[in-house]
Amino acid sequence: MNDNKIHDFMITLKSTYPDAKCSLDFTTPFELLIAVILSAQCTDERVNKTTPNIFSIYSSPKDFANIDLSELEDLIHPCGFYRNKAKNIKACSRILVEKYNSEVPNTMEDLISLPGVGRKTANVVLLNAFGIAEGIAIDTHAKRISNRLGFSSESDPEKVERDLLKIFPKEYLKDINHLFVYHGRNFCTARNPKCAECPLQEFCKSFKEKTF
Numbered sequence: 326m327n328d329n330k331i332h333d334f335m336i337t338l339k340s341t342y343p344d345a346k347c348s349l350d351f352t353t354p355f356e357l358l359i360a361v362i363l364s365a366q367c368t369d370e371r372v373n374k375t376t377p378n379i380f381s382i383y384s385s386p387k388d389f390a391n392i393d394l395s396e397l398e399d400l401i402h403p404c405g406f407y408r409n410k411a412k413n414i415k416a417c418s419r420i421l422v423e424k425y426n427s428e429v430p431n432t433m434e435d436l437i438s439l440p441g442v443g444r445k446t447a448n449v450v451l452l453n454a455f456g457i458a459e460g461i462a463i464d465t466h467a468k469r470i471s472n473r474l475g476f477s478s479e480s481d482p483e484k485v486e487r488d489l490l491k492i493f494p495k496e497y498l499k500d501i502n503h504l505f506v507y508h509g510r511n512f513c514t515a516r517n518p519k520c521a522e523c524p525l526q527e528f529c530k531s532f533k534e535k536t537f
């Protein structure tokens with residue numbers, strides 16, 4: 326796609342989803358970091374139902390560094406993979422206390438050095454907590470849609486992100502993940518995508534090749 330086509334693509338998406346934004350609830354960068362860790366293999370809706378109760382009791386990195394592991398496992402149980410997530414949240418919180426003065430760092434390098442934090446989580450935190458659009462968070466929606474549209478044939482999220490970063494100018498980076506998530510929920514669902522009504526038909530490789 327040339328630059329004009331990319332521009333048209335983004336205009337179409339933005340006019341379809343003018344209110345697209347991060348759907349995780351949070352009030353601080355640390356709450357967002359915890360919410361994104363919990364959102365792995367879980368819906369944002371479920372995370373949003375789970376975190377208010379937790380954050381009303383425990384809210385700081387120090388609280389989570391000192392929490393009893395089995396209590397944390399119980400609290401986050403509804404989000405799945407609770408043992409691994411609890412271990413990572415506790416270890417991550419301890420590092421924030423010891424190395425970052427209980428603050429969430431705002432660089433990709435520092436964020437991905439934390440337990441349980443990969444590029445996807447780091448991209449979400451950088452963008453939504455600090456307004457820094459360094460890369461593109463590749464979650465299940467962004468990966469599926471990038472593959473179907475023909476933007477990337479990769480399955481590894483970091484490779485998909487690399488492909489998208491070659492296609493999209495920097496000015497669009499802050500919007501892509503949110504727009505793809507909304508499109509993945511509304512039209513380009515994992516099963517039975519609504520291609521017949523999809524506003525992205527003219528941009529979509531799968532549609533043109535009648536893969537669906």
Ligand code: SF4
Nearest residue numbers: 513518520523529532
């Ligand atoms: S045309 Fe179908 S496959 Fe292509 S983006 Fe739309 S819903 Fe997804």
